[in-house]
Every structure is written in C-alpha cells, then in structure tokens.
Amino acid sequence: MSTIAAGNALGATTAEIRVRARREAAPYTSPYLAGVGIGIVLLLSFVLMGRGLGASGAFSSVVTATVQAAAPGHAAGNAFYARYLVDGAAGPLGDWLVFEVLGVLIGGLTSGLLAGRLRWTTERGPAITDRRRLVNAFAGGAAMGIGAKLARGCTSGLGLTGGATLSVGSWLFVVAAFAGAYAVAPLLRKAWQ
C-alpha cells in the first residue's frame, strides 16, 4: 500500500493495522449505479418475499433476545419487546432481518476485500481524535436507535422500502431525518472537516 498522504498525517496518532489487501484501494462505484443495484435488490425482495429490506429491526431482535435471556418475564411483559417475540422466542419477522443483516456484513466484507478497502481504522475528520470520533459514533448510534424505534424503521426499512412503496410516513421520516441531520451538521463541522 502507498504511504498515507500528508494531509492525513495529522490524524495518524494511533498505529493502524493494515489488512493485507489484494491491491490498492479501488475507487468507489458511481452512487447512481450502486443505488440502482440496491434498487434491484430491493425489488427482488418485494418479488420474492413480498416485503422490502430493513436493518434496525435486526437490532431490536438482538436486544429483545438479550433482555429475554437476562430477565425472561420482563421481555414478555413489555409491549415493545413483545413485538419481537413469538411464543416467548425470537419471532420470524425478526429472524428474517437478522439473517439479512448477517448478509449485509458478509456482502460489505467481500466487496471491501476485493476492492482493497479493508482497514482496521477509525474514519474521522482530521481535527478530532479517534476517541472523540468513537464517542460520537456511539452517541449517534444511541440517538438513531431511539429514533428508529420511535419511527418503526430506519433509512433502509422506511427510506428504501417505504420510499419505494410510497408510504406517507416513510417519506415524512426521510424528510425529517435529513432536516435533523442538516440542523446539527454546522455544530459538528469540526468533527468532519
């Protein structure tokens, strides 16, 4: 791999383990083409399963299963967790998304491997530390966990699936999500640029 460009030297405070890649990191595909690819996958999902893709539901299933393992009665008695339980076990809807997300992990890994884009590193703006970035990521994730469950979906489940099926609430969600993001982006400039 070629040496890190000077502009990134500021961020290289921690040693980065480089994964042996086949070649130098390949350029990304056009977002339009990648998007059409995803659109075809989404369409296939509708054709094969009668439902679209998703992501946040898998997280709910994992949390529900964990809560159930730790405190069995608690999960069953909670109206939110109960959605992801069927007869006291993880329900089929949750299972499907869990398997789909497992596929996403595999697909992402494979593409990254073949493109030479695997790196054990932290993506962040040059002006913040790795640690700061990880804290932000955790906090952002927590907010998204709450937001996604309140909205009953995320950019995949509502944005893509709801978007394609013209669901009113899904389109509202996407608009609101972009609004929320753009609203706080100026405050986070230092983190990214």
Next chain:
Amino acid sequence: MTAREIRSPRVERGLAIAAVIAGALAAVAGTPTRPARGTVNVTELARVVEQEEDHVTAVELATWIRDGKAGLRVLDIRSDSEFVEFHVPGAARVPLAEIARMPLDSAATYVLYSEGGTHAAQAWFLLRARGVERVYFLRGGLYEWLEQVMNPRVTANAPQAERDSIRALTLWFGGKMEIVDTPSVLDGKLALPHSVGTREAIRKVRRRAC
C-alpha cells in the same frame, strides 16, 4: 480518507433517460392494476333470485359432494383461521378480493358459503357480474351446513325413508343425526334455534371428530 469515485456518465445518462420514460409512461398509465369490469343484467338477476335459483340447500350441496358432481367448486369466503378450524370437505378458501380477480373455470359449478351467508351472497353477485352462470351459495351459510348435514335433527314421526336418507348422508360426512320430538327443521327451511351459534355448533362437531 476517502477514495476516488468512478463515474460512468454515459451509463448514468442512459439510466436517467430510462427513468424519465418509465416515469412519464407511468403517469399516463395512471393505475398499475388493470381493473376487471363486470356487467350485470339486473332484470335477469332479479328473476334468478326471486325464483330461488341463486342458492342451494346444504343437503343439496352435500349430495353433490358425495356423488362427486363434475366440476363442483366449493368456495369458503371466510378468514384463514376460521377455515382451518372447520370447513366443508373439499372446499377452497377464497377471500372476496380474490373472487373479483381469480381465474375462472368455464366448466365449473361454483357453490359459495360463508358463516351466515351474507358474504357468500355478495361473492355470488361478483361472480354473476363476471359472467359465471353456474354459481350458487348457501343461504344459511356454514351454520346451515352444520345444522342440516353434520348434526341434523329429525322428528320421531318423520317417514322412515327420509330418516334413512338423512342418516346416510350425515354418516358419510362423519356427522350425527339426532331424533327429537320437537321439529327444528321444517319443510327444508332453516329454523334458527336461539341458543346455538355457529361456533357452538362447530365445537359440538369437533368434539366428535377424531
């Protein structure tokens, strides 16, 4: 650090043009589901209903099933769970929406039933509007089937031949005939006892089932 991005302007432009065409045509097409239209001869339908050629009795249906009437299609217009709980032998479950668009068999004789008969009557109308002529429904619904075929009550002073034929029919379907003093079935018309609902009737039948 972010890597470069390859752009393929020609492919992207092609996709954009395809999208414009597909979108414009969609706007012109309006609805993706082509409506299936039916025509109704109101006079004819009124005559059919008045002369009671629109329905069959449960006994008639049972006889058709037992005798293996050619082209007989019994359709259950209820929910999945109700169907699973109990249905007429050989019946297929078809919700109302399906009735409107399912492929039709021109050689078939359709008999429709629902719990009480209302939905079946509506489905009957839909099929008539679609041009099907050999279609009937159970006016008393599943309830009539249970009352007349699965658990018929025959008066003690009914003719022997009648009692035998009813008993044979009931036994064929795994039901049970009861001899009672007070008649609950008069002249083939269904008299509804107040205390027994369809669910109760079903429960009675299922308790006897193996």
Next chain:
Amino acid sequence: MAPFYELGRFGDGMSLVVAVLLGIAFGWFLERGGMGNARKLAGQFYFTDLSVLKLMFSAILTAMLGLFWLTWAGLLDLSRIYVPETFLAPQIVGGLVFGVGFATGGLCPGTSCVAAATGRKDGWALIAGMLVGVFVFGEAFPAISVFADSTARGAWTLPQALGLSYGVVVGIIVAAALGVFAGAEWLERHAERPAQPTDVTV
C-alpha cells in the same frame, strides 16, 4: 405471480436463505458506493459529497418503477406487498432524532454494518450505541407508548394522501428525483471544499 413467498412458492427455511442472499447483495452495493465510509457519508451534510442522496433515491426510483411496471404487466400482486405503516407524529419526531444521530454518527444502521465489516472501529461503536439506544427505548416504552402508537394511519400511500393516481405520483417522484440529482451535481461542483486531499488513492 409474485410475491413468491407470500403465495406459498417456498417456505420459511428458504426465506431465511433468501434473506442472507439479499443481504449480501445489499451490503455489497452499499460498500461499492462507499457508504461504509463515515467521512464520505458525512460529506452529504456539508454538500461536498452528495452520494447518500444519489444512492438512496436511485434505489427508491428503481424499486418504485419496478413495482409499478411489474404490477402493470400482471407479474406482481401489489396488494400483497408490505407497505410500512404510517404513524405521523412518532415518525416525524423519530426522524428528527434519527437525523441528529445520523449526522453525529456518520452512518445509519445498515451502513454501520458495512463499516464494521470493513474494519471500521467507528462502525462497531455505532452498532454498540444503537443496541443501547434500542434498549433504552424498550425500557422507556411503557411510559411513551401512547405517543409511540399515536396518529396511526395504517398503510397510507402518497397516491391516497394526495388524491392522485399511482402513476402520476410515480411520475412526479421521478421528475423530482432527477431534478435533485441535477442540483446535487451542481452543488458538489460549487460547494466550498475544505482543504484536504479527497482524491487520493490509498
């Protein structure tokens, strides 16, 4: 006639295989488009790199047109397709909260998996955060359930809400999306770019 699973063409076991395969393709394309890289994603919110918008709407357009024309051709039963339900207030509020998290984290639930799979520690941190967030929500749910279940509208679609035909709404969305794409291309060329090398092959 599709959808095959809904019409009983294959069973639950096979559906999980389908789930994994679809997921693999999904993850593959997300990574191809660079969505596993939080910095690239965050560029969306500074108008330097609008890939998120382009990718999302390209996908929506493709699937939306596919649904329309497959139904028109009689190959798909649109009434059996699952439409995400509408809950007006929770989805708007949830969307805002989600958006704040999105800009802060730089990844969404799906792309965080791609980031994590390609070795990004921030992807893992985000996943951990999301699990905690879902847990917090779950615990708080009894207290906010009234709000969370409020303003339900069921499977309400834009054609129904706008009183326009399905095809017209599809046409409008296509036109709007292409307009947005054109705008995005213009914005990317003219947005103030921060002083850092973004066109470097690593």
